[in-house]
Amino acid sequence: MKKIALLTSGGDAPGMNAAIRAIVLSCEYNNLSCLGFYHGYNGLIEDDFIPLSSQLVNAEIKNGGTLLKSARCPAMMTETGVKQACNTLLKNDIDCLIVIGGDGSFHGLLAIKAHWQGQVIGLPGTIDNDLYGCDKTIGFATAVNTATQAIDKIRDTANAFDRAFIVEVMGRHSGHIAFQVGLSCGAESIFSFENYNNENHREILKDLIAKIQTQQLNRKASYLVVLAENLWPGGASALQEQLKAQGDIESAICILGHTQRRGAPVPEDRVLATQLGLKAVDSALSGDDNIMLGLSANQLAKTDLNEAVSKNKPVDDEFITAHKGPLTHYLK
Numbered sequence: 001m002k003k004i005a006l007l008t009s010g011g012d013a014p015g016m017n018a019a020i021r022a023i024v025l026s027c028e029y030n031n032l033s034c035l036g037f038y039h040g041y042n043g044l045i046e047d048d049f050i051p052l053s054s055q056l057v058n059a060e061i062k063n064g065g066t067l068l069k070s071a072r073c074p075a076m077m078t079e080t081g082v083k084q085a086c087n088t089l090l091k092n093d094i095d096c097l098i099v100i101g102g103d104g105s106f107h108g109l110l111a112i113k114a115h116w117q118g119q120v121i122g123l124p125g126t127i128d129n130d131l132y133g134c135d136k137t138i139g140f141a142t143a144v145n146t147a148t149q150a151i152d153k154i155r156d157t158a159n160a161f162d163r164a165f166i167v168e169v170m171g172r173h174s175g176h177i178a179f180q181v182g183l184s185c186g187a188e189s190i191f192s193f194e195n196y197n198n199e200n201h202r203e204i205l206k207d208l209i210a211k212i213q214t215q216q217l218n219r220k221a222s223y224l225v226v227l228a229e230n231l232w233p234g235g236a237s238a239l240q241e242q243l244k245a246q247g248d249i250e251s252a253i254c255i256l257g258h259t260q261r262r263g264a265p266v267p268e269d270r271v272l273a274t275q276l277g278l279k280a281v282d283s284a285l286s287g288d289d290n291i292m293l294g295l296s297a298n299q300l301a302k303t304d305l306n307e308a309v310s311k312n313k314p315v316d317d318e319f320i321t322a323h324k325g326p327l328t329h330y331l332k
């Protein structure tokens with residue numbers, strides 16, 4: 001083992017730089033060279049890289065985004081693209097490829113693995129927290145913190161008007177951000193993939209209207225709906241129109257969007273990324289292959305990449321039951 005290649009792929013996540021830093025520092029400590037490939041898998045396909053050193057990365061622990069840039073790279077979905085990526089790995093005498101990204105990025109690793117003999121290791125880096133095999137992905141804690149801070153501000157203005165607010169959060173097709181943010185902000189309603197089913201759309205809407213009316217008429221208070229993206233047919237604006245048309249309820253919308261991916265990582269993400277970055281190099285040195293590293297119940301967990309991409313990590317049932325029961329009982 002002499003040379004490690006590293007890239008960040010998919011949606012950037014706060015803490016990716018902290019992971020890169022830890023990997024590079026550990027490589028130097030262990031006398032390994034580390035090449036950083038730019039723009040996700042594009043860097044591999046185009047042989048576009050930079051030799052990484054502690055000097056380059058040391059100050060990066062506090063920075064959001066990723067110094068290696070990221071991308072969604074359609075060429076990796078083709079055999080030609082995968083083979084080009086593998087040629088770059090061969091040409092540069094790479095022994096191990098470490099990718100920080102989400103499940104899509106790990107599909108990329110699996111595709112490479114089919115054509116290349118070196119070791120592949122994945123680190124979970126996505127704000128969505130939708131990866132099996134780890135309690136939390138790098139970036140999730142920061143995204144939740146960013147959304148919470150934004151919604152706390154929204155709540156102040158909502159309170160001043162006793163107004164209903166619909167706040168849309170990211171997560172692609174998973175409800176981890178929606179539930180964590182909804183609980184952390186004391187949202188009256190949280191709609192996500194775990195508790196919304198299009199077949200029950202009418203009843204869900206009717207129930208929501210009744211709850212907002214109860215809150216506004218009886219308690220003279222604001223009402224916060226945290227809505228997962230890609231869930232409600234027509235999105236937040238359709239829900240706003242339906243509240244007006246069917247309940248005569250005025251509401252305001254805020255789509256938090258990419259703000260959730262921005263900014264400095266919170267300490268929890270910096271520490272998680274540092275731990276996983278260091279472990280990734282240890283793992284490479286010990287010959288591990290085809291795995292994703294994560295922390296599960298505070299212990300290092302090595303999950304087969306096939307398992308990591310094929311199994312679901314559901315939102316904790318306790319969150320769902322608590323929100324439905326004791327946390328919102330007063331709305332009935």
Ligand SMILES: Nc1ncnc2c1ncn2[C@@H]1O[C@H](COP(=O)(O)OP(=O)(O)OP(=O)(O)O)[C@@H](O)[C@H]1O
Pocket residue numbers: 009010011012040041071072073074075076077101102103104105106107108109111125126127128
């Ligand atoms: N089936 C696949 N085969 C080869 N490469 C893939 C495959 N799926 C995804 N990739 C590669 O991984 C990249 C990132 O995937 P994707 O856009 O799904 O993001 P992700 O890694 O899941 O991260 P995030 O959860 O932050 O969006 C893709 O643009 C592509 O280059």
Ligand SMILES: O=P(O)(O)OC[C@H]1O[C@](O)(CO)[C@@H](O)[C@@H]1O
Pocket residue numbers: 011072102126127128170171172173229261
């Ligand atoms: O940045 P893009 O390509 O618009 O992707 C947005 C998606 O990426 C994520 O931020 C991370 O997967 C999702 O939450 C969101 O659906």
